[in-house]
Amino acid sequence: ASKDKQQTTIFDKIISKEIPADIIYEDDKCLAFNDVNPQAPVHFLVIPKQRIPMLDSVKDSDKDIMAELVLRAQKLAKERLPNGYRLVINNGKQGCQSVYHLHIHILGGRQLGWPPG
Ligand code: 5GP
Numbered sequence: 001a002s003k004d005k006q007q008t009t010i011f012d013k014i015i016s017k018e019i020p021a022d023i024i025y026e027d028d029k030c031l032a033f034n035d036v037n038p039q040a041p042v043h044f045l046v047i048p049k050q051r052i053p054m055l056d057s058v059k060d061s062d063k064d065i066m067a068e069l070v071l072r073a074q075k076l077a078k079e080r081l082p083n084g085y086r087l088v089i090n091n092g093k094q095g096c097q098s099v100y101h102l103h104i105h106i107l108g109g110r111q112l113g114w115p116p117g
Contacts (some may be wrong), residue, residue, distance in 0.1 A: 001036050009050055011101035015049050025076055028066055032076055041109030042080055045091075046073045052102040055091040081108035 014021045015031055024044055025032040035043040048065050052058060058066060070087070077085045085108030090097040 007053060007100070009099050009101040011099055011103065012051065015047075025072065029065060030072055032072065035105070039105075040107040040112065042085070043105065043107050044076065045103045045105055046076070047101060047103045051093055053100040054097060054102055055089050057102070069102075069104055073106050077106045077108065081106075084108060086112050 014023075014033060021036075022034040023031065024034065025046075028049070030046060032044055032046045033043045035045055037077065048069060050065065050066075052090050052092055073087055077087075085106055088105040088107065089095075089103070090105070101105065
């Protein structure tokens, strides 16, 4: 139980509605909500409801949820961002991951730069 507690993040509180978020999609497996500190005119996150800390933690048995997350990101992005968009998964320290609950960033609504800083 204590180990479970250690892995709890703010996103668990968003999933359980203990803290509010601007939720744009929800089903039994995943949740999508607008990023509180947007880096583009459209910036939302798609997360699994199950606790997966980071991309490095993903196992072969997580194939279905990973496919769900990417497809959900595509569906939500396609209807909001017809001119293009970007998916990002930050992993670990040098990847600038700050919340250790797996999430896909979806960014768009302006011309994005490449490569990222
Ligand atoms: P990371 O740096 O881990 O890839 O991204 C975490 C993202 O979560 C950041 O873009 C940050 O703005 C967002 N974020 C952190 N806390 C909250 C929160 O309480 N609510 C919402 N909506 N977004 C959050």
